[in-house]
Amino acid sequence: MANPTAAMLVIGDEILSGRTRDANMHYLAGELTAVGITLSEVRIVSDDRDAIVAAVKALSAAYDTVFTSGGIGPTHDDITADCMAESFGQSIDVRADARAILQAHYDKAGTDLNEARLRMARIPADAALIDNPVSAAPGFIIENVHVMAGVPSVFKAMVASVLPTLTGGAPMLSETLTVYRGEGDIAGPFGELAKAYPSLSMGSYPFQRDGKYGANLVVRGQDAVLLEEAMGKLSEIFA
Protein backbone atom coordinates (compact mmCIF):
# COMPACT_ATOMS: atom_id res chain seq x y z
CA MET A 1 0.00 0.00 0.00
CA ALA A 2 1.24 3.47 -0.80
CA ASN A 3 2.40 5.55 2.14
CA PRO A 4 0.41 8.61 3.27
CA THR A 5 1.41 11.82 1.49
CA ALA A 6 2.26 15.19 2.98
CA ALA A 7 3.07 18.71 1.87
CA MET A 8 4.72 21.60 3.67
CA LEU A 9 3.98 25.28 3.36
CA VAL A 10 6.70 27.65 4.58
CA ILE A 11 5.37 31.15 5.18
CA GLY A 12 7.89 33.94 5.28
CA ASP A 13 9.36 36.81 3.33
CA GLU A 14 12.71 36.31 5.04
CA ILE A 15 13.40 33.09 3.15
CA LEU A 16 12.28 34.40 -0.25
CA SER A 17 14.49 37.48 0.16
CA GLY A 18 17.51 35.31 0.85
CA ARG A 19 18.00 36.82 4.31
CA THR A 20 17.39 33.55 6.11
CA ARG A 21 18.00 29.97 5.07
CA ASP A 22 15.13 27.66 5.90
CA ALA A 23 15.91 24.94 8.41
CA ASN A 24 12.44 23.60 9.19
CA MET A 25 11.82 21.99 5.81
CA HIS A 26 14.97 19.91 5.97
CA TYR A 27 14.12 18.85 9.53
CA LEU A 28 10.53 17.90 8.75
CA ALA A 29 11.59 16.01 5.60
CA GLY A 30 13.84 13.76 7.67
CA GLU A 31 11.25 13.17 10.39
CA LEU A 32 8.49 12.27 7.91
CA THR A 33 10.72 9.92 5.93
CA ALA A 34 11.57 8.10 9.16
CA VAL A 35 7.90 7.39 9.96
CA GLY A 36 6.89 6.40 6.43
CA ILE A 37 5.07 9.56 5.36
CA THR A 38 6.02 10.78 1.88
CA LEU A 39 6.75 14.50 1.68
CA SER A 40 5.55 15.12 -1.87
CA GLU A 41 5.68 18.89 -2.23
CA VAL A 42 6.93 22.01 -0.48
CA ARG A 43 5.85 25.56 -1.20
CA ILE A 44 7.33 28.76 0.14
CA VAL A 45 5.17 31.89 -0.05
CA SER A 46 5.49 35.41 1.30
CA ASP A 47 3.50 36.98 4.13
CA ASP A 48 0.66 37.67 1.71
CA ARG A 49 -2.93 36.77 2.51
CA ASP A 50 -4.01 35.70 -0.97
CA ALA A 51 -0.86 33.68 -1.57
CA ILE A 52 -1.19 31.84 1.74
CA VAL A 53 -4.90 31.05 1.31
CA ALA A 54 -4.42 29.80 -2.25
CA ALA A 55 -1.52 27.55 -1.25
CA VAL A 56 -3.33 26.14 1.81
CA LYS A 57 -6.41 25.26 -0.21
CA ALA A 58 -4.40 23.62 -3.01
CA LEU A 59 -2.14 21.58 -0.72
CA SER A 60 -4.92 20.57 1.70
CA ALA A 61 -6.95 19.19 -1.21
CA ALA A 62 -4.03 17.38 -2.86
CA TYR A 63 -2.30 15.64 0.06
CA ASP A 64 -3.26 13.63 3.14
CA THR A 65 -1.56 15.96 5.58
CA VAL A 66 -0.15 19.50 5.39
CA PHE A 67 2.35 21.16 7.70
CA THR A 68 2.95 24.91 7.81
CA SER A 69 5.68 26.91 9.52
CA GLY A 70 5.80 30.59 10.32
CA GLY A 71 3.58 33.58 10.92
CA ILE A 72 1.86 32.69 14.19
CA GLY A 73 3.64 35.17 16.49
CA PRO A 74 2.36 38.43 18.03
CA THR A 75 3.58 40.98 15.47
CA HIS A 76 1.59 42.71 12.71
CA ASP A 77 3.15 40.55 9.99
CA ASP A 78 1.89 37.35 11.63
CA ILE A 79 -1.23 36.62 9.60
CA THR A 80 -1.17 32.84 9.33
CA ALA A 81 -3.98 32.08 11.82
CA ASP A 82 -6.37 34.46 10.09
CA CYS A 83 -5.47 33.01 6.69
CA MET A 84 -6.20 29.48 7.95
CA ALA A 85 -9.63 30.53 9.24
CA GLU A 86 -10.36 32.10 5.85
CA SER A 87 -9.12 29.04 3.95
CA PHE A 88 -11.60 26.78 5.71
CA GLY A 89 -14.46 29.22 6.23
CA GLN A 90 -14.16 29.29 10.01
CA SER A 91 -14.51 32.23 12.38
CA ILE A 92 -11.49 33.28 14.43
CA ASP A 93 -11.13 35.06 17.75
CA VAL A 94 -9.20 34.86 21.02
CA ARG A 95 -10.11 31.43 22.37
CA ALA A 96 -10.48 30.70 26.09
CA ASP A 97 -8.39 27.51 26.01
CA ALA A 98 -5.48 29.18 24.23
CA ARG A 99 -5.76 32.29 26.42
CA ALA A 100 -5.56 30.16 29.57
CA ILE A 101 -2.34 28.54 28.33
CA LEU A 102 -0.76 31.93 27.64
CA GLN A 103 -2.04 33.43 30.94
CA ALA A 104 -0.48 30.60 32.95
CA HIS A 105 2.80 30.90 31.05
CA TYR A 106 3.15 34.68 31.42
CA ASP A 107 1.91 34.68 35.04
CA LYS A 108 4.72 32.28 35.88
CA ALA A 109 7.23 34.51 34.09
CA GLY A 110 5.82 37.67 35.68
CA THR A 111 5.18 39.07 32.19
CA ASP A 112 2.11 41.02 31.16
CA LEU A 113 -0.27 39.21 28.77
CA ASN A 114 -0.66 42.34 26.67
CA GLU A 115 -2.74 42.88 23.57
CA ALA A 116 0.05 41.78 21.23
CA ARG A 117 0.66 38.51 23.09
CA LEU A 118 -3.09 37.89 23.21
CA ARG A 119 -3.04 37.75 19.39
CA MET A 120 -1.34 34.38 19.78
CA ALA A 121 -4.58 33.07 21.36
CA ARG A 122 -6.47 33.85 18.16
CA ILE A 123 -7.35 30.35 16.93
CA PRO A 124 -9.93 29.30 14.32
CA ALA A 125 -13.18 28.07 15.93
CA ASP A 126 -12.94 24.34 15.20
CA ALA A 127 -9.16 23.90 15.38
CA ALA A 128 -7.44 21.60 17.89
CA LEU A 129 -4.43 23.05 19.72
CA ILE A 130 -0.87 21.79 19.28
CA ASP A 131 1.20 21.72 22.45
CA ASN A 132 4.21 24.07 22.55
CA PRO A 133 6.49 23.02 25.43
CA VAL A 134 9.09 25.64 24.49
CA SER A 135 7.25 28.96 24.57
CA ALA A 136 3.61 28.04 25.37
CA ALA A 137 1.85 29.83 22.45
CA PRO A 138 0.09 26.91 20.77
CA GLY A 139 -0.01 25.79 17.18
CA PHE A 140 -3.21 24.25 15.88
CA ILE A 141 -4.69 21.64 13.60
CA ILE A 142 -7.41 22.79 11.22
CA GLU A 143 -8.88 20.11 8.93
CA ASN A 144 -5.76 18.27 7.73
CA VAL A 145 -3.39 21.23 8.18
CA HIS A 146 -0.91 21.41 11.07
CA VAL A 147 -0.06 25.04 11.76
CA MET A 148 3.27 25.47 13.52
CA ALA A 149 5.77 28.15 14.49
CA GLY A 150 8.70 29.29 12.35
CA VAL A 151 11.33 29.53 15.11
CA PRO A 152 13.24 26.26 14.62
CA SER A 153 13.34 25.23 18.29
CA VAL A 154 9.58 25.74 18.60
CA PHE A 155 8.89 24.12 15.23
CA LYS A 156 10.81 21.00 16.29
CA ALA A 157 8.92 20.82 19.59
CA MET A 158 5.59 21.06 17.77
CA VAL A 159 6.59 18.38 15.27
CA ALA A 160 7.37 16.15 18.27
CA SER A 161 3.89 16.91 19.66
CA VAL A 162 2.20 16.08 16.38
CA LEU A 163 4.09 13.10 14.91
CA PRO A 164 2.77 10.46 17.33
CA THR A 165 -0.79 11.37 16.29
CA LEU A 166 -0.15 10.61 12.62
CA THR A 167 -0.44 7.23 10.95
CA GLY A 168 2.69 6.53 8.94
CA GLY A 169 3.45 3.76 6.51
CA ALA A 170 6.35 1.43 6.11
CA PRO A 171 9.49 3.50 6.66
CA MET A 172 11.30 4.33 3.44
CA LEU A 173 14.77 2.80 3.60
CA SER A 174 17.62 4.21 1.58
CA GLU A 175 21.19 3.22 0.74
CA THR A 176 23.78 5.32 -1.04
CA LEU A 177 26.77 4.36 -3.16
CA THR A 178 29.18 7.17 -3.98
CA VAL A 179 30.85 6.75 -7.36
CA TYR A 180 33.67 8.95 -8.60
CA ARG A 181 32.85 8.82 -12.30
CA GLY A 182 31.03 11.15 -14.61
CA GLU A 183 27.27 10.65 -14.63
CA GLY A 184 27.54 10.00 -18.36
CA ASP A 185 29.41 6.76 -17.63
CA ILE A 186 27.10 5.86 -14.77
CA ALA A 187 23.81 6.47 -16.57
CA GLY A 188 23.66 3.39 -18.85
CA PRO A 189 24.22 0.57 -16.34
CA PHE A 190 22.42 2.45 -13.54
CA GLY A 191 19.33 2.91 -15.73
CA GLU A 192 19.36 -0.81 -16.58
CA LEU A 193 19.44 -1.71 -12.88
CA ALA A 194 16.56 0.70 -12.16
CA LYS A 195 14.49 -1.06 -14.83
CA ALA A 196 15.26 -4.45 -13.25
CA TYR A 197 13.91 -3.27 -9.85
CA PRO A 198 10.72 -1.35 -10.61
CA SER A 199 9.57 -1.37 -6.97
CA LEU A 200 12.72 0.47 -5.86
CA SER A 201 13.35 4.13 -6.58
CA MET A 202 16.83 4.90 -7.90
CA GLY A 203 18.25 8.37 -8.25
CA SER A 204 21.61 9.80 -9.22
CA TYR A 205 22.69 13.00 -7.44
CA PRO A 206 25.80 14.37 -9.08
CA PHE A 207 28.38 16.56 -7.38
CA GLN A 208 31.64 18.27 -8.10
CA ARG A 209 34.22 17.98 -5.34
CA ASP A 210 37.86 19.02 -5.46
CA GLY A 211 37.54 19.39 -9.21
CA LYS A 212 36.36 15.79 -9.66
CA TYR A 213 32.92 14.72 -10.77
CA GLY A 214 30.98 12.03 -9.03
CA ALA A 215 27.48 11.04 -8.06
CA ASN A 216 25.67 9.65 -5.08
CA LEU A 217 23.56 6.77 -6.33
CA VAL A 218 20.62 6.45 -3.97
CA VAL A 219 18.34 3.43 -3.91
CA ARG A 220 15.16 3.70 -1.87
CA GLY A 221 12.41 1.28 -1.02
CA GLN A 222 10.44 -0.40 1.73
CA ASP A 223 11.68 -3.95 1.22
CA ALA A 224 14.99 -4.34 3.06
CA VAL A 225 15.92 -7.65 1.40
CA LEU A 226 15.29 -6.35 -2.10
CA LEU A 227 17.20 -3.15 -1.28
CA GLU A 228 20.26 -5.10 -0.13
CA GLU A 229 20.12 -7.26 -3.25
CA ALA A 230 20.04 -4.22 -5.52
CA MET A 231 22.84 -2.52 -3.60
CA GLY A 232 24.95 -5.64 -3.98
CA LYS A 233 24.51 -5.54 -7.75
CA LEU A 234 25.17 -1.81 -7.82
CA SER A 235 28.45 -2.30 -5.96
CA GLU A 236 29.49 -5.01 -8.43
CA ILE A 237 28.70 -2.84 -11.42
CA PHE A 238 30.76 0.10 -10.17
CA ALA A 239 33.52 -1.84 -8.38
Next chain:
Amino acid sequence: MANPTAAMLVIGDEILSGRTRDANMHYLAGELTAVGITLSEVRIVSDDRDAIVAAVKALSAAYDTVFTSGGIGPTHDDITADCMAESFGQSIDVRADARAILQAHYDKAGTDLNEARLRMARIPADAALIDNPVSAAPGFIIENVHVMAGVPSVFKAMVASVLPTLTGGAPMLSETLTVYRGEGDIAGPFGELAKAYPSLSMGSYPFQRDGKYGANLVVRGQDAVLLEEAMGKLSEIFA
Protein backbone atom coordinates in the same frame (compact mmCIF):
# COMPACT_ATOMS: atom_id res chain seq x y z
CA MET B 1 6.46 50.75 -10.28
CA ALA B 2 6.35 47.26 -8.87
CA ASN B 3 9.40 45.11 -9.47
CA PRO B 4 9.24 42.07 -11.78
CA THR B 5 8.20 38.87 -10.03
CA ALA B 6 9.84 35.47 -10.14
CA ALA B 7 9.25 31.96 -8.92
CA MET B 8 11.58 29.02 -8.50
CA LEU B 9 10.87 25.35 -9.00
CA VAL B 10 13.28 22.91 -7.37
CA ILE B 11 13.02 19.43 -8.86
CA GLY B 12 14.38 16.59 -6.80
CA ASP B 13 13.43 13.71 -4.55
CA GLU B 14 16.64 14.11 -2.62
CA ILE B 15 15.47 17.33 -0.98
CA LEU B 16 11.97 16.08 -0.15
CA SER B 17 13.41 12.96 1.46
CA GLY B 18 15.64 15.05 3.70
CA ARG B 19 18.81 13.51 2.27
CA THR B 20 20.08 16.77 0.82
CA ARG B 21 19.61 20.35 1.96
CA ASP B 22 18.84 22.70 -0.90
CA ALA B 23 21.45 25.38 -1.52
CA ASN B 24 20.30 26.78 -4.87
CA MET B 25 17.14 28.45 -3.59
CA HIS B 26 18.98 30.46 -0.99
CA TYR B 27 21.58 31.50 -3.56
CA LEU B 28 19.04 32.53 -6.20
CA ALA B 29 16.97 34.44 -3.61
CA GLY B 30 19.96 36.62 -2.77
CA GLU B 31 20.92 37.22 -6.41
CA LEU B 32 17.38 38.20 -7.42
CA THR B 33 16.93 40.53 -4.46
CA ALA B 34 20.15 42.30 -5.41
CA VAL B 35 18.91 43.08 -8.93
CA GLY B 36 15.40 44.11 -7.92
CA ILE B 37 13.47 41.01 -8.94
CA THR B 38 10.98 39.81 -6.32
CA LEU B 39 11.12 36.08 -5.64
CA SER B 40 7.46 35.51 -4.80
CA GLU B 41 7.15 31.75 -4.53
CA VAL B 42 9.23 28.60 -4.43
CA ARG B 43 7.97 25.07 -5.01
CA ILE B 44 9.82 21.83 -4.50
CA VAL B 45 8.45 18.76 -6.26
CA SER B 46 9.69 15.22 -6.75
CA ASP B 47 11.03 13.66 -9.96
CA ASP B 48 7.46 13.05 -11.09
CA ARG B 49 6.26 14.01 -14.56
CA ASP B 50 2.74 15.14 -13.63
CA ALA B 51 3.94 17.11 -10.60
CA ILE B 52 6.62 18.91 -12.62
CA VAL B 53 4.33 19.78 -15.52
CA ALA B 54 1.57 21.07 -13.23
CA ALA B 55 4.00 23.26 -11.27
CA VAL B 56 5.67 24.66 -14.39
CA LYS B 57 2.35 25.63 -15.94
CA ALA B 58 1.07 27.26 -12.75
CA LEU B 59 4.24 29.22 -12.01
CA SER B 60 4.85 30.25 -15.62
CA ALA B 61 1.34 31.73 -15.80
CA ALA B 62 1.51 33.49 -12.42
CA TYR B 63 4.94 35.15 -12.48
CA ASP B 64 7.10 37.15 -14.89
CA THR B 65 10.02 34.73 -14.76
CA VAL B 66 10.52 31.19 -13.51
CA PHE B 67 13.78 29.44 -12.63
CA THR B 68 14.12 25.70 -12.22
CA SER B 69 16.96 23.62 -10.82
CA GLY B 70 17.62 19.93 -11.20
CA GLY B 71 16.90 16.97 -13.42
CA ILE B 72 18.80 17.85 -16.62
CA GLY B 73 21.63 15.32 -16.35
CA PRO B 74 22.20 12.07 -18.30
CA THR B 75 20.62 9.51 -15.93
CA HIS B 76 17.20 7.85 -16.20
CA ASP B 77 15.74 10.00 -13.39
CA ASP B 78 16.53 13.23 -15.30
CA ILE B 79 13.17 14.03 -16.86
CA THR B 80 13.06 17.83 -16.61
CA ALA B 81 13.70 18.62 -20.30
CA ASP B 82 10.93 16.30 -21.46
CA CYS B 83 8.55 17.79 -18.88
CA MET B 84 9.31 21.31 -20.13
CA ALA B 85 8.56 20.32 -23.71
CA GLU B 86 5.27 18.80 -22.57
CA SER B 87 4.38 21.85 -20.47
CA PHE B 88 4.61 24.15 -23.48
CA GLY B 89 3.49 21.74 -26.23
CA GLN B 90 6.88 21.65 -27.96
CA SER B 91 8.64 18.68 -29.54
CA ILE B 92 11.95 17.55 -28.07
CA ASP B 93 14.92 15.73 -29.55
CA VAL B 94 18.72 15.87 -29.63
CA ARG B 95 19.46 19.31 -31.06
CA ALA B 96 22.43 19.98 -33.33
CA ASP B 97 23.53 23.13 -31.48
CA ALA B 98 23.52 21.42 -28.08
CA ARG B 99 25.15 18.32 -29.53
CA ALA B 100 27.98 20.41 -31.01
CA ILE B 101 28.68 21.97 -27.59
CA LEU B 102 28.85 18.55 -25.94
CA GLN B 103 30.92 17.05 -28.77
CA ALA B 104 33.53 19.81 -28.49
CA HIS B 105 33.65 19.48 -24.70
CA TYR B 106 34.06 15.69 -24.63
CA ASP B 107 36.48 15.65 -27.60
CA LYS B 108 38.73 17.99 -25.62
CA ALA B 109 38.50 15.74 -22.56
CA GLY B 110 39.04 12.58 -24.64
CA THR B 111 35.73 11.24 -23.38
CA ASP B 112 33.18 9.38 -25.47
CA LEU B 113 29.94 11.25 -26.18
CA ASN B 114 27.88 8.14 -25.45
CA GLU B 115 24.12 7.67 -25.59
CA ALA B 116 23.62 8.76 -21.97
CA ARG B 117 25.60 11.99 -22.40
CA LEU B 118 23.73 12.67 -25.62
CA ARG B 119 20.51 12.84 -23.57
CA MET B 120 21.82 16.19 -22.30
CA ALA B 121 21.48 17.54 -25.87
CA ARG B 122 17.74 16.83 -25.79
CA ILE B 123 16.31 20.36 -25.84
CA PRO B 124 12.75 21.50 -26.66
CA ALA B 125 12.44 22.77 -30.23
CA ASP B 126 12.01 26.52 -29.58
CA ALA B 127 14.17 26.88 -26.48
CA ALA B 128 17.26 29.11 -26.30
CA LEU B 129 20.37 27.58 -24.75
CA ILE B 130 21.89 28.78 -21.48
CA ASP B 131 25.68 28.73 -21.38
CA ASN B 132 27.31 26.34 -18.91
CA PRO B 133 30.98 27.31 -18.49
CA VAL B 134 31.49 24.65 -15.81
CA SER B 135 30.53 21.38 -17.45
CA ALA B 136 29.30 22.34 -20.95
CA ALA B 137 25.85 20.65 -20.92
CA PRO B 138 23.58 23.62 -21.51
CA GLY B 139 20.49 24.79 -19.66
CA PHE B 140 17.73 26.38 -21.70
CA ILE B 141 15.05 29.05 -21.73
CA ILE B 142 11.57 27.99 -22.79
CA GLU B 143 8.92 30.71 -22.80
CA ASN B 144 9.57 32.51 -19.47
CA VAL B 145 11.16 29.49 -17.76
CA HIS B 146 14.92 29.22 -17.20
CA VAL B 147 15.88 25.57 -16.86
CA MET B 148 19.12 25.06 -14.96
CA ALA B 149 21.20 22.32 -13.38
CA GLY B 150 20.91 21.15 -9.79
CA VAL B 151 24.62 20.81 -9.01
CA PRO B 152 25.29 24.04 -7.07
CA SER B 153 28.48 25.04 -8.92
CA VAL B 154 26.75 24.60 -12.29
CA PHE B 155 23.56 26.28 -11.07
CA LYS B 156 25.55 29.33 -9.97
CA ALA B 157 27.35 29.52 -13.31
CA MET B 158 24.04 29.36 -15.18
CA VAL B 159 22.51 32.05 -12.98
CA ALA B 160 25.50 34.24 -13.87
CA SER B 161 24.85 33.54 -17.57
CA VAL B 162 21.19 34.43 -17.26
CA LEU B 163 20.98 37.37 -14.85
CA PRO B 164 22.42 40.02 -17.21
CA THR B 165 19.63 39.21 -19.70
CA LEU B 166 16.85 40.00 -17.21
CA THR B 167 15.34 43.39 -16.55
CA GLY B 168 15.33 44.05 -12.85
CA GLY B 169 13.70 46.83 -10.86
CA ALA B 170 14.97 49.11 -8.14
CA PRO B 171 17.04 46.93 -5.82
CA MET B 172 15.25 46.09 -2.60
CA LEU B 173 17.25 47.54 0.28
CA SER B 174 17.02 46.10 3.74
CA GLU B 175 18.21 47.01 7.22
CA THR B 176 18.01 44.88 10.34
CA LEU B 177 17.80 45.83 14.01
CA THR B 178 18.30 42.97 16.47
CA VAL B 179 16.32 43.43 19.67
CA TYR B 180 16.71 41.15 22.69
CA ARG B 181 13.14 41.38 23.95
CA GLY B 182 10.16 39.11 23.59
CA GLU B 183 8.17 39.69 20.42
CA GLY B 184 5.15 40.40 22.64
CA ASP B 185 6.85 43.58 23.86
CA ILE B 186 8.07 44.49 20.40
CA ALA B 187 4.80 43.96 18.55
CA GLY B 188 2.86 47.08 19.66
CA PRO B 189 5.34 49.85 18.83
CA PHE B 190 6.72 47.97 15.81
CA GLY B 191 3.23 47.61 14.36
CA GLU B 192 2.62 51.34 14.86
CA LEU B 193 5.82 52.18 12.98
CA ALA B 194 4.85 49.83 10.14
CA LYS B 195 1.54 51.68 9.81
CA ALA B 196 3.37 55.02 9.64
CA TYR B 197 5.53 53.82 6.72
CA PRO B 198 3.16 51.96 4.38
CA SER B 199 5.64 51.98 1.49
CA LEU B 200 8.19 50.05 3.54
CA SER B 201 7.83 46.40 4.42
CA MET B 202 8.54 45.57 8.07
CA GLY B 203 8.88 42.07 9.42
CA SER B 204 9.82 40.59 12.76
CA TYR B 205 11.80 37.35 12.72
CA PRO B 206 12.03 35.90 16.22
CA PHE B 207 14.79 33.67 17.48
CA GLN B 208 15.85 31.88 20.61
CA ARG B 209 19.56 32.07 21.34
CA ASP B 210 21.37 30.95 24.48
CA GLY B 211 18.00 30.67 26.22
CA LYS B 212 17.08 34.30 25.47
CA TYR B 213 14.34 35.43 23.14
CA GLY B 214 14.87 38.17 20.62
CA ALA B 215 13.86 39.21 17.15
CA ASN B 216 15.46 40.59 14.02
CA LEU B 217 13.37 43.54 12.94
CA VAL B 218 13.83 43.88 9.20
CA VAL B 219 12.77 46.96 7.28
CA ARG B 220 12.78 46.70 3.49
CA GLY B 221 12.12 49.18 0.73
CA GLN B 222 13.46 50.85 -2.37
CA ASP B 223 13.77 54.40 -1.00
CA ALA B 224 17.08 54.67 0.84
CA VAL B 225 16.24 57.99 2.53
CA LEU B 226 12.90 56.75 3.86
CA LEU B 227 14.52 53.50 4.98
CA GLU B 228 17.16 55.37 7.00
CA GLU B 229 14.49 57.59 8.55
CA ALA B 230 12.44 54.58 9.65
CA MET B 231 15.53 52.78 10.99
CA GLY B 232 16.38 55.87 13.03
CA LYS B 233 12.94 55.83 14.64
CA LEU B 234 13.15 52.07 15.19
CA SER B 235 16.47 52.47 17.00
CA GLU B 236 14.98 55.21 19.20
CA ILE B 237 11.97 53.07 20.10
CA PHE B 238 14.03 50.08 21.14
CA ALA B 239 17.05 51.94 22.57
